[in-house]
Amino acid sequence: MRQMSWFNVTSLTLGFAFLYLPMLILMIFSFNESKLVTVWAGFSTKWYVELINNRAFLDAAWVTLKVAFISSTLATVLGTMAAIVMVRAGRFRGRTLFSGMIYAPMVMPEVITGLSLLLLFISLGMDRGVFTIVLAHTTFSMCYVSVVVSSRLVSFDQSLEEAALDLGSTPFEAFRLVTLPIIAPSVVSGWLLAFTLSLDDLVIASFTSGPSATTLPMKIWSSVRLGVSPEINALSTIMILVVAVGVVTASLINKRNVLRQRREEAAAAKLA
Amino acid sequence: MALDAFAPWEDPTAKPLIQFQNVTKRFGDFTAIDTLNIDIFEREFFALLGPSGCGKTTMMRMLAGFETPTEGSILLAGQDIAPVPPNKRAVNMMFQSYALFPHLSIWENIAFGLRRDRLPKDQIAARVEEMLRLTRLEKFASRKPHQISGGQRQRVALARSLAKAPKLLLLDEPLGALDKKLRQETQFELMDIQEKTGTTFVIVTHDQEEAMTVASRVAVMDHGQIIQVATPDVIYEAPNSTYVADFIGEVNLITGKADPKGDALHMHWAEAQPAIVGAPLEGAQAGQELHYAIRPEKVSISAEKPTDAANAVQGKVLDIAYLGNISTYHVELAGGQIIKAQAANSRRISRRAFTWEDDVWLSWTATAGVFLER
Ligand SMILES: Nc1ncnc2c1ncn2[C@@H]1O[C@H](COP(=O)(O)OP(=O)(O)OP(=O)(O)O)[C@@H](O)[C@H]1O
Ligand SMILES: [Mg+2]
Numbered sequence: 163m164r165q166m167s168w169f170n171v172t173s174l175t176l177g178f179a180f181l182y183l184p185m186l187i188l189m190i191f192s193f194n195e196s197k198l199v200t201v202w203a204g205f206s207t208k209w210y211v212e213l214i215n216n217r218a219f220l221d222a223a224w225v226t227l228k229v230a231f232i233s234s235t236l237a238t239v240l241g242t243m244a245a246i247v248m249v250r251a252g253r254f255r256g257r258t259l260f261s262g263m264i265y266a267p268m269v270m271p272e273v274i275t276g277l278s279l280l281l282l283f284i285s286l287g288m289d290r291g292v293f294t295i296v297l298a299h300t301t302f303s304m305c306y307v308s309v310v311v312s313s314r315l316v317s318f319d320q321s322l323e324e325a326a327l328d329l330g331s332t333p334f335e336a337f338r339l340v341t342l343p344i345i346a347p348s349v350v351s352g353w354l355l356a357f358t359l360s361l362d363d364l365v366i367a368s369f370t371s372g373p374s375a376t377t378l379p380m381k382i383w384s385s386v387r388l389g390v391s392p393e394i395n396a397l398s399t400i401m402i403l404v405v406a407v408g409v410v411t412a413s414l415i416n417k418r419n420v421l422r423q424r425r426e427e428a429a430a431a432k433l434a
Numbered sequence: 435m436a437l438d439a440f441a442p443w444e445d446p447t448a449k450p451l452i453q454f455q456n457v458t459k460r461f462g463d464f465t466a467i468d469t470l471n472i473d474i475f476e477r478e479f480f481a482l483l484g485p486s487g488c489g490k491t492t493m494m495r496m497l498a499g500f501e502t503p504t505e506g507s508i509l510l511a512g513q514d515i516a517p518v519p520p521n522k523r524a525v526n527m528m529f530q531s532y533a534l535f536p537h538l539s540i541w542e543n544i545a546f547g548l549r550r551d552r553l554p555k556d557q558i559a560a561r562v563e564e565m566l567r568l569t570r571l572e573k574f575a576s577r578k579p580h581q582i583s584g585g586q587r588q589r590v591a592l593a594r595s596l597a598k599a600p601k602l603l604l605l606d607e608p609l610g611a612l613d614k615k616l617r618q619e620t621q622f623e624l625m626d627i628q629e630k631t632g633t634t635f636v637i638v639t640h641d642q643e644e645a646m647t648v649a650s651r652v653a654v655m656d657h658g659q660i661i662q663v664a665t666p667d668v669i670y671e672a673p674n675s676t677y678v679a680d681f682i683g684e685v686n687l688i689t690g691k692a693d694p695k696g697d698a699l700h701m702h703w704a705e706a707q708p709a710i711v712g713a714p715l716e717g718a719q720a721g722q723e724l725h726y727a728i729r730p731e732k733v734s735i736s737a738e739k740p741t742d743a744a745n746a747v748q749g750k751v752l753d754i755a756y757l758g759n760i761s762t763y764h765v766e767l768a769g770g771q772i773i774k775a776q777a778a779n780s781r782r783i784s785r786r787a788f789t790w791e792d793d794v795w796l797s798w799t800a801t802a803g804v805f806l807e808r
Contacts, residue, residue, distance in 0.1 A: 215570075324500050325533035327520040329547030329598065336521075343537045 185402055188282040192395035199390045209396040219397060222381035226361060230379060233299035234356035239358070240300065241307025248308070249315040265309065267302045268302060275302055276369030283370060290372030299360040306359060307352035310416075314348035347419040351412035358408040359387055361401070440650065441665075442475040446716040449512065451476040451602065451634050452497065456506035459492055459658075466492045468658040479628055479635045481645040481666075483681065484655030490638040490659075491530055494604045497636065498527040510602070520625040521550075526598055530606040530638070532591040534579040540590050542568070547598045565593040568623060585611045596627065605637040609644065609808070617641075621648050642682050646670065654678045670729075675808050684762070686733070686773050688726045692718045692805075699805055701726055704769040711744045713780070715805040727802030733775035735763055735788065736795050743797035750775065751792045763788065765796055 166174075192210075196203030212217060248261050267275060279298045283290055318341065326336035342349070364379040371380065378401065382394055442448035450473035459467035466489045474480045482490045495501045496508060499520035507514045515523065526547070535543050544565050548558045566572045569589040574582050579590065588611045595603060608624075609617045625648055628635055639645050645652050646666045653663045654677070662674045673679035676687055690703025690711065700709040701724050710726050718724060740746055749765040752772065756779075763775045775796055781787075788794055 200596050319531070319533065321529050321533040322532055322535060324498075324520070325527075325529060325535070325594075326546070327500075328498055328525075329594070330521050330550035331546075332521055335550070340535055340537075 188251075188395050189399045189402065190235045191393060192399045194392055194395075196403050197392065199392060200396070209392040211397050213393050216393065219378070219381060219393075222376050224380045225292060225375050226378040228341050229299060229367075229375075230360035233360045234303060234353050236296070236300040237304035237356040238349060238353040241304040241352060242311050242345075243303065244308040245312035245315055247314050249318075250320075265305050267305050268309075270302075272302075272363075272365040276366040279366070280369045289374075290370060291374040292371075294370045294372070295367050295375060295377065298366050299356075299363060302363075302366060303356035303359045306355050307349075310352040310355060311345065311348050314345050318345060347415050351415045354408045354412035354415075358412075359403045361405060361408075421434050436736075440477070443473065443651065444476075448475060450474060450509075451478075451511060452560040452636075453509040454493075454506070455509065457496070457503045457508060458505040459489070459496065460503060460504045465472065466658050467496075467503075470655065470658070470660060472660060472663065474634065474636065476634055477628070477632050478649050479637065479650045481649035481652045482636065482638045482655060483640075483642060483645050483652055485681075486640075488655045489658040490655060491606055494527060494606055494636065494638065496527055497602070497604055499523050503624075511549065523599040525604060526595040526600040526602075527604040528591050528595040528606055530577055531649065532587050534587060534590055534594070538569060539576050539578055540582070543590055544594050544597050547594065551598070561597055565597050568596070569593040569620075580600070585613070585616070588612060591618075599631055599633065602634045602636070605635060607638050607640065610640065617644070618647075624648060644670060645682075652682075654681055668678050671804070672726070672804055673727065676725045676727060676806050677808075679804075679806065684730050684776075686728050686803075688728075688771065690724060690726065692722045692724045693720055694718060698800060701805065704767070704771065706768050707747055708745075710803075711800050712803055712805055713801055715807065718805065718807070722807075725808070726803055727806055728798060730762055730774040730776040731760075732802040733796050733798050734774060735765070735775045735777055736797065737792075739795045740797045744800035745802075746795055746797040747773070748793065748795055751788055751790055751794055754790065765794060 191199060191202075193205050193207065194202055195206040195208070244264055246250075248257075248264065251257065276298070279294075279301065280290075283294050288294060322340050322344070323336045326340045327333065331339060363377075364381065364383055367377045368380055368383075371377065376384075378397070383399060385391070385394060438703065442450075442668045452472075452474040454470045454472045457467055457470045458465065470493070482493065484490055492501060496503055497515075499515070499518065502516060507516060509515065510523075510525075529555055535546065538546065541562055544562045545558050553561075562575075563572075565670070566575055569592060571586060571589055571593065574586060574590075579587055582590070588608070592605070592608050595605070605624075609620055612620060623646060624635065624637075627633065635648075637645075637648065648665055651663055652666050652669045654661045656677060662669060662678045664672075669678060669682055673682065679685045680687065686775070688701075688703050690701040690710065692715075693700040693702055693709060694714065697714060698711055699714040699718055700711055712726065715724070734740070734743075747767055749767040751763055751764045753764040755762040755764070758779070759779055760776050763777065765773050765775060767773060773796055
């Protein structure tokens with residue numbers, strides 16, 4: 163590789179510092195002995211211990227996991243279905259409008275998404291709680307799943323499904339036995355993405371939750387308003403790790419798949 | 435062929451297995467199949483021949499149920515098959531692109547269709563083994579499609595479509611990637627399967643020799659239309675147009691003016707050359723423009739003018755193509771017309787009778803070629 167110029171090195175350092183320094187500081191201070199967030203008083207894991215004994219945080223964590231798991235699963239099913247329809251439907255009038263409408267929630271300000279969902283739930287007379295957060299998260303993360311899955315479906319050879327039909331499988335069997343196993347990696351990475359998005363979300367959850375359900379980001383947000391405690395730092399550190407693992411796994415799955423596809427194509431080209 | 439009495443298309447009472455009735459297929463405003471009519475009978479080995487893009491695959495896809503005709507109908511055993519979905523048709527297709535399932539092993543690929551029929555396990559295993567043996571893939575049973583060669587993949591696709599022993603089998607260029615020896619063996623296997631099971635085959639091929647070897651009838655297509663349907667020998671010996679003559683094998687084509695003379699037809703085609711004499715063509719008027727088609731192997735080449743030939747012309751050897759068992763001589767006549775003549779290489783190449791620039795005589799009998807109107 164070419165030697166990097168001092169300018170490149172500096173911009174890289176500054177860029178990464180800008181992105182990760184705050185998190186790094188937070189993670190370091192989560193191991194701080196002192197109760198004062200800004201003064202280092204030696205290494206300790208006592209805030210993690212305290213965290214485990216904090217009932218309110220544990221409840222919030224449980225709600226968050228539940229919401230993330232259910233909503234990402236629903237979003238994966240719906241997003242995959244949407245992707246299939248968009249990729250398979252071919253050209254029809256208003257196709258661009260339709261696909262635009264699927265992807266619009268990605269760029270919609272969260273406040274608006276949250277507010278509109280809140281109004282919807284109120285007008286339907288629904289009690290707000292875990293269920294409504296799940297619905298809201300499913301709505302906005304499903305378009306991310308749909309983007310990930312449709313990028314894989316575009317290169318999926320339609321004749322494979324036709325071959326399955328030809329050999330006597332029903333359309334559903336053809337999907338389950340042929341299409342799904344082949345696109346599975348992208349479905350899994352879509353699920354992981356939806357899971358992390360739901361885990362992260364504060365704004366939409368705040369709008370759509372009720373008194374009975376508080377997610378972890380909401381809990382953190384409300385406690386921070388009373389002052390940052392090292393306990394929050396510890397909690398945030400754990401969340402950062404969980405999200406990082408999710409995102410890295412998703413991208414690794416994707417990458418491994420791309421590599422394998424390339425390798426198989428190369429092998430095929432060599433043999434053919 | 436003469437021994438084989440199998441010719442249901444000549445029997446007016448025979449019921450065709452497949453009937454295309456005025457079938458038209460359009461993609462947007464492009465017409466891929468143009469008012470096609472054709473009958474295919476049970477136990478036939480029906481070959482589709484035609485240039486790339488003429489609609490062969492489209493015809494097969496309509497039979498398999500992946501495309502619906504824009505107009506007209508397709509009948510299978512007298513029933514319109516339009517409402518029958520692909521998975522309910524007793525038809526299996528071998529895809530031109532093979533369409534092997536990449537996540538399944540060769541064994542599982544072949545077993546896929548049998549499993550859909552909920553056959554007992556041991557029966558499936560026996561059938562898969564049989565198919566593997568037939569296509570010589572036993573060694574590769576546990577590999578994935580990307581771990582085998584192109585020709586092997588083609589055999590897997592063939593085995594997978596044969597496994598269910600369907601009533602109608604559609605093979606889209608089934609043997610193109612095989613070497614000549616394996617291809618011939620597989621051709622005989624296919625014919626053997628057909629004898630044993632009575633399956634009807636519709637096969638697309640670009641290899642006219644293959645069509646000649648295996649087919650009961652050949653359909654030559656162009657631009658979504660069928661130009662001629664006939665037995666291989668008729669297609670070869672009596673094409674109905676210069677298009678068919680030119681598409682199948684090598685041919686010399688000469689254009690001239692008709693001159694009917696009694697029970698023979700003469701054709702004047704060049705000032706300095708004698709008229710070509712051949713069997714009459716029904717409806718040919720004096721002065722009408724005609725084409726004469728003659729195969730190179732029916733033209734004899736000699737140093738002296740033959741005394742008894744109906745047609746004899748003189749020319750100069752322009753080029754010689756050595757093909758091992760035969761040589762093709764390109765002979766230029768006085769008017770500039772080039773005629774190809776084939777001769778068997780019964781002697782070693784160093785001792786052949788003619789070489790470049792030699793003056794030679796070409797001759798053929800009155801029945802060797804055919805006159806064509808178009
Ligand atoms: N889905 C489609 N949409 C538009 N045009 C199509 C479609 N499928 C086929 N065609 C066109 O129809 C024509 C016939 O295609 P087809 O695949 O039947 O050709 P073919 O005879 O099988 O050719 P080859 O020998 O190259 O396989 C082609 O010109 C092709 O471009
Ligand atoms: Mg084709």
